[in-house]
Amino acid sequence: MESEWLRTFIVAAKTENFRETAEQRFITQSTVTKHIQHLEKELQTPLFDRQGKQVKLNHIGSYFFQQAEKIVATLDEALQNTTSFMNGYTSQLTIGVAPQIANSTLPAIIHTFQQQKPSIQIAIELLKSNEIGEAVHAGKVDIGLSKLTSTRDIHTVVLAEEPLQLIAPMSKRATDALTLLQQETILTHEYAPYWQEVQQVLQQLPSYKSMHIHQTEVIKNFVKQGLGIAFLPKSVIETEYQQQLLHSYSLKEFSHIVSNTYFLTKYVSADIEAFQQVCHTIYNDTKG
CATH class of the missing domain: 3.40.190.10 (Periplasmic binding protein-like II)
Structure with a gap:
């Protein structure tokens, strides 16, 4: 079972349209059909109900769709982690940040942190301030930099x-x-x-x-x-x-x-504490 078959199937399951799937995947429609046929042969069951040119995900296809998403997510994470390891990174922090902060103090924060902790890979998720607390609580991001506090029970520090x-x-x-x-x-x-x-x-x-x-x-x-x-x-x-x-x-x-700026996190680690300290330093410099 090839990963490209799974990626094609996931898009097809969402769109229930092979032409649209081909456009999104940048492949031909005949290739989409072949990928789905390969999967169905491997699983020994149809994944779609077909009526002429119309396709509709059946109950087995719906179940397999959930499994396929998990498989692809795990594969992508493994590939990303391996690439990071090859590039010398030992860990990663994902930062959920409000646009106002991303366009002002964030570049200085990231630059300083990368100088201090070059082995930590940083990923940035641009979110609205009212979305950041929920993303931290759900574990989608490790750290939130927000202009709003959260109603969730998470660790909150006023940066500025x-x-x-x-x-x-x-x-x-x-x-x-x-x-x-x-x-x-x-x-x-x-x-x-x-x-x-x-x-x-x-x-x-x-x-x-x-x-x-x-x-x-x-x-x-x-x-x-x-x-x-x-x-x-x-x-x-x-x-x-x-x-x-x-x-x-x-x-x-x-x-x-x-105007307050908040540092939000669900848990505290040495990497997160180091990032928080850099944030404090940058905001203190901004006061000058």
């Missing part, structure tokens, strides 16, 4: 409590912050836990308008293009600020509001 910066386009840098807050659209992230506190302060203004955007990088690009202003953590806008791509204000009215 950062002040918010009001950011504006460079073309508006001569305008005072209060005027901007009343004239410009305030762009906010869907999962910004500090937004309610920001709103409470904004309600003291005569008027303001806001727009929800789902990606921090999009928010920053909108601000650069003069399409609004935004409240973001210091670490998230540090690069653009240093490159004078964005103007930044620190407002005393909002100084009590912070």
